[in-house]
Amino acid sequence: MQPLQPQDIQTRIDRLAGQELYIHLELTSGAYASHLDATRHPASAFITNAVIRYSQGSISGAGPYRIGLKTVQGWVYAEGLTHVDETEQERIILAGHDSLGKLIVALQLGREPF
Amino acid sequence: MNSKPTERQRILAVFPHPDDESFVAAGTLAMYIAGGMEVTYACLTLGEMGRNMGIPPFANRVTLPAIRKEELAASCRAIGIRDLRMLGFHDKMVEFEDPQVLEARITGLLEELKPQMVITFYPGYSVHPDHDATGAAVIRAVAQLPAAERPVVYCSAFAVNCEQVIGQPDVTMDVTAFLEEKMASIRAHATQFQAAELVGNRELTAEEIRLRYGTERFWTYRFGDAE
Numbered sequence: 001m002q003p004l005q006p007q008d009i010q011t012r013i014d015r016l017a018g019q020e021l022y023i024h025l026e027l028t029s030g031a032y033a034s035h036l037d038a039t040r041h042p043a044s045a046f047i048t049n050a051v052i053r054y055s056q057g058s059i060s061g062a063g064p065y066r067i068g069l070k071t072v073q074g075w076v077y078a079e080g081l082t083h084v085d086e087t088e089q090e091r092i093i094l095a096g097h098d099s100l101g102k103l104i105v106a107l108q109l110g111r112e113p114f
Numbered sequence: 115m116n117s118k119p120t121e122r123q124r125i126l127a128v129f130p131h132p133d134d135e136s137f138v139a140a141g142t143l144a145m146y147i148a149g150g151m152e153v154t155y156a157c158l159t160l161g162e163m164g165r166n167m168g169i170p171p172f173a174n175r176v177t178l179p180a181i182r183k184e185e186l187a188a189s190c191r192a193i194g195i196r197d198l199r200m201l202g203f204h205d206k207m208v209e210f211e212d213p214q215v216l217e218a219r220i221t222g223l224l225e226e227l228k229p230q231m232v233i234t235f236y237p238g239y240s241v242h243p244d245h246d247a248t249g250a251a252v253i254r255a256v257a258q259l260p261a262a263e264r265p266v267v268y269c270s271a272f273a274v275n276c277e278q279v280i281g282q283p284d285v286t287m288d289v290t291a292f293l294e295e296k297m298a299s300i301r302a303h304a305t306q307f308q309a310a311e312l313v314g315n316r317e318l319t320a321e322e323i324r325l326r327y328g329t330e331r332f333w334t335y336r337f338g339d340a341e
Contacts, residue, residue, distance in 0.1 A: 001167065001170070001171040001172065001173075001174055024175060026175070028163075028165060030165050031206070031241070031242045031243065031244075032241065032242070035241045035273070035274065038274075044206075046163070046206075083171055083174075085174050085176065085177070091176075093174050093175070093176055095167070095171070095174055095175070097167070097171055100309070101166070101167070101168075101169040101170065101171060101308070101309075102165040102166055102167075102309070103164075103165045103166075103167055103171070103174075103175075104165070106174070106175050108175060108176065114175070114176060
């Protein structure tokens with residue numbers, strides 16, 4: 001994984017627009033959030049291999065980055081993205097890592113299931 | 115109390131995530147293996163939903179399962195475990211699996227291996243829902259056996275205040291003689307072991323390692339109908 005470059009991500013987003021795609025979207029505080037700090041509220045959600053199609057999408061912010069994808073019926077949104085798997089040619093594999101290096105958010109798009 | 119390996123021949127360790135074996139029982143398992151016992155490790159998931167991806171991150175959601183599979187195999191080699199079973203459940207989702215499916219997998223292992231000892235998590239006191247669900251499935255499966263045929267079950271628990279409910283652990287293993295194996299097992303999980311709450315971002319001194327990892331504690335599970 002490498003720190004993402006927004007222009008590169010925008011190019012990738014544009015390339016996948018208008019197609020049926022599999023999505024993995026995740027936000028996680030980690031299962032130990034409240035064990036390590038009782039004041040924290042543990043919250044996580046993920047959905048994997050849902051099928052979406054977006055007509056337009058963009059990345060914004062100055063880092064960590066936000067992405068919004070406008071789908072046929074609604075929206076997909078992720079905030080806090082910092083890293084990309086730079087070795088991927090076609091799929092978009094994005095993650096946000098916090099100050100301790102832990103994954104806190106993930107957004108992945110690809111033509112095949114993950 | 116420090117149990118010695120005596121007439122026991124096989125231990126079945128059951129944990130949901132690669133690296134649970136390292137922190138919970140690597141020293142104990144290495145000690146028993148040195149004493150001539152065989153260990154089977156049934157690991158329910160590949161820890162594919164883990165948040166630690168290495169520092170700086172070299173793994174991601176897509177690559178993590180294959181990486182952690184290799185780390186798990188390396189950890190087993192470090193401990194001396196020769197029989198690793200990866201049960202193929204999905205990380206974070208163990209508590210949502212059909213309980214009978216989980217229990218049947220454990221029952222199958224108990225029938226096949228006839229272990230004298232089982233090591234797992236104490237259901238209800240092990241913080242991560244996968245830990246609790248795994249321990250609960252093991253306890254249900256062992257409870258199905260006639261009391262006289264049950265292996266002893268050592269449970270690990272680390273919920274805050276768990277000792278107020280289940281008391282002090284009755285089994286304390288001094289594993290300082292096997293810290294080399296245990297630390298090698300921990301470090302085999304390269305995506306995980308740098309996490310600040312585990313090893314931290316600096317090299318620990320030998321004394322810190324001994325204090326933090328030199329003792330492993332377990333509760334012997336008391337089955338309601340066993341006397």
